[in-house]
Amino acid sequence: MNSIEFPVLDQKTKNSVISTTLNDLSNWSRLSSLWPLLYGTSCCFIEFASLIGSRFDFDRYGLVPRSSPRQADLILTAGTVTMKMAPSLVRLYEQMPEPKYVIAMGACTITGGMFSTDSYSTVRGVDKLIPVDVYLPGCPPKPEAVIDAITKLRKKISREIYEDRISYQRENRSPGGLLASVYHLTRIEYSLDQPEEVCIKVFAPRKNPRIPSIFWVWKSADFQERESYDMLGISYDNHPRLKRILMPESWIGWPLRKDYIAPNFYEIQDAH
Template sequence: MFLLYEYDIFWAFLIISSLIPILVFFISGFLAPSSKGPEKLSSYESGIEPIGDAWLQFRIRYYMFALVFVVFDVETVFLYPWAMSFDVLGVSVFVEALIFVLILIVEKTEKIEIVMNSIEFPLFHRTTQNSVISTTLNDLSNWSRLSSLWPLLYGTSCCFIEFASLIGSRFDFDRYGLVPRSSPRQADLILTAGTVTMKMAPSLVRLYEQMPEPKYVIAMGACTITGGMFSTDSYSTVRGVDKLIPVDVYLPGCPPKPEAIIDAITKLRKKISREIYPDRIMSQRENRCFTTNHKFQVGHSIHTGNYDQGFLYQPPSTSEIPPETFFKYKSSVSSHELVN
């Protein structure tokens, strides 16, 4: 059996660790879908454009407290020389570095017992029938997507309380591969939990545009799907989030239970396992019903819940809504309200 020397193992590790990121970079360039847009290059990720300068600017020294005194990891040793350059942290960081290095030395000198694995793999004396599984690259990509859905924490009303309970140990949605993210650039699933108002509509669309492809949407709750109890006479509620972004799964309820959310996630996983991504992109381009430039029109209040086609959002390529449309419905209410 050929054994590598110590330096050979080091060079092999260095070469492999360098080739893996390069290989992943080139593979992602060929396989990963791209959705370039103006919101992809924006520097803010909260959905709201910053207004003015911040009253209080946090310097890098503020974050060094958490990195040096809270994080206990081997990589923290490389931060100590940087932290000692600050006058406020100089002495305390030096003492912290001595304690940290002392702990590492003590742990290194302790006797480590080598645990041998006595479990042996069984030997197959005969050839297993049908041992070859044929698959496609599309099935492999779908499997990886449905196994690692990262939802964006987006909640505007009481429905988000039910979704937040999934993070606990009782429901434990980590078993489905779900990892909650606060940044839209790291998420591929958004659960719109709660009422979506017209003021929040541009922010929601901006967050959706910043999410990488492929991305999925679950409309959670009656207020998100149809406007709920606000759909009759509210002047600021969007009657259905599907007027802004495409929805994959509708989850009715007021509010839905955590078990219902798990069922919706399961249905979404089944949908992802059967989809063909090029067809999905083509369908979104043809039926695109959202844009970053929202142009809400002013019209009379309508209490019937049925809207004329002129009041719904039109794609940018169509002409503007004629003024005659707004006077089609006469109402006794004199105040003008925004309708979607």
């Protein structure tokens, strides 16, 4: 415990002053409320049953597990990661907003574990796919070790510099702050040893973004393009039914844009 005694704040605002820096305030708010996305593939993940229970009380650190990468800023990987899982893991990581962190839990996640010597399909370390902030060895690590890893990550966050974080976000954002429509295509043939995957990104300006629709080539793109239109405002030319799919037609704005201003109140009717 710190032996320094701090004066008690006066109840009157004019006699009470709290001084800090932007770095400390930003770091404190983030390290006190990390929202993890749990990516468990095998046996190590069973330890989270104890963590969420009353004995270790995972929530006391402000950790609220999320099911959507867009709401998470920490991803906990546990278990073996195979080549087939790799694209989905990278996609989840890319969908997380900055700043984001990764904890690699267990030997199989860190090095491939017992499968690293003779398995052709195991990824030899998740850090070959995404950057890792804290490594947590073990087979499996105990719940106490996970708490220790969280503590070390919190210390790392407390030392971050705001200016470095902003410059990193600017360097890694899409070109010119453009909107992007991403297509993941897979080619499957009996003559191929494994499917061939291609990722195509099409960029559009934020003001009146328009992209040609691929509905007439791939009919299943119907719902995906409508969702992009509904959430981000991207118009797809020649789409036969370009209308909102989640929000009502009377909704104003595009909810997943960073510049979206949420209304104080909306009465949801005729949502479809």
